[in-house]
Amino acid sequence: MPFDRSIKIAPSILSADFANLGAEIQAIEARGADWIHVDPMDGHFVPNLTIGPNVVAAIRPHVKTFMDVHLMISPADPYIGAFAKAGSDMITVHAEAGPHLHRSLQSVRAEGKMAGVALNMTTPLDHVADILDDIDMILIMTINPGFGGQKFTHAMIDKVARCRAMIADRPIHIQVDGGIDPTTAPLVAKAGANVLVAGSAVFRGGSVAQPNIYGDNIRAIRDAAQAAL
């Protein structure tokens, strides 16, 4: 099957109602979400504590699309097996999480999962340039990880463009995360990103009681991104 480089909208459930995660996921999937983005944080690599493997396992039956799990955990290796068994489809580890990025990626693939690498804003693309065959996705952070609702960093647009040039025709997704909304989505899509994570811009104004707002928000991001291609 040819690699699918079409624009995908991956709502970050960090901005969802945690008391209603199953219903929130069903609501956004029914209204156009392509992937479900999950943000486990350890209170050490980032200054926030969020989701563990038990929560990922609990929401798994509600995810009919693709579960994209972005580990903000250092070191990640002791937890890769648990997040894999919980039902992740993609497991992304941070290049900065240590101790050995390549070993972490091998562990993810050994679990039969797709392997992503996240790069903090100050981490150069060189960190992954020599191991592209071992990577299914590069996540270019457009904020400092830890919290939703931060402002997009425009300096990362050029990094996305350089990443697109670096991977050329390889079957590697380029994901962006942080401050993605209908004004920033076209900038990163034009530069070459194809998986757009958005938390506040998807969940803002909606709820499980008013789910059509989620649909409007997802459509606005997708339409803006596609118009830039």
Ligand SMILES: O=C(CO)[C@@H](O)[C@H](O)COP(=O)(O)O
């Ligand atoms: O990984 C993270 C935060 O570290 C993100 O996934 C955020 O949850 C995105 O939120 P918005 O910037 O879209 O509100």
